[in-house]
Amino acid sequence: MKRLLLPMLLCIALASCKWDNEQDLYPEETGNGTNCDGSTAITFSTSIQPIISSRCLSCHSASAASNLGGGVRLDTYQNVKVRADNGSLVGTVKHQSGYPQMPRGSSKLSACQISLIEQWIAEGTLNN
Numbered sequence: 001m002k003r004l005l006l007p008m009l010l011c012i013a014l015a016s017c018k019w020d021n022e023q024d025l026y027p028e029e030t031g032n033g034t035n036c037d038g039s040t041a042i043t044f045s046t047s048i049q050p051i052i053s054s055r056c057l058s059c060h061s062a063s064a065a066s067n068l069g070g071g072v073r074l075d076t077y078q079n080v081k082v083r084a085d086n087g088s089l090v091g092t093v094k095h096q097s098g099y100p101q102m103p104r105g106s107s108k109l110s111a112c113q114i115s116l117i118e119q120w121i122a123e124g125t126l127n128n
Ligand code: HEC
Pocket: 052, 055, 056, 057, 058, 059, 060, 068, 069, 070, 071, 072, 083, 088, 089, 092, 093, 098, 099, 100, 102, 103, 104, 105, 106, 109
């Protein structure tokens, strides 16, 4: 039994390394490393901007907006805040009725990403 202990511990250690690497490989799932259990502070620059740039700016950047994004820009804090304040940011990503579904033509944001956006708004839509 004693001779099995070391290999067993090694297996557990290796398994947890693999898990860590998977988390690093898919950072967009949780919004650039910010997690959804409330243990990491949510800020515009670390939690919200990475979601917008990976999923929205192909159509809503300054240069793309007029052609692809219906004239809606999400390229700066101010422009995102306008949409947060009028309810359309949450309405579009949650696919609420009365709003076009975003990101257009692509998969819905993860529940984690949506909750980060909602928490950022609940905490005052700060430019942090
Ligand atoms: C493939 C292009 C494309 C992508 C990607 C995209 N959008 Fe849009 N978005 C549009 C278009 C086109 C409109 C114009 C509204 C319409 O459908 O009539 C729009 C409109 C909007 C509006 C305004 C809706 C309203 O009722 O005022 C918001 C807010 C928005 N998008 C948010 C987002 C967010 C957030 C993302 C990323 C999670 C995103 N969009 C990704 C194309 C896109």
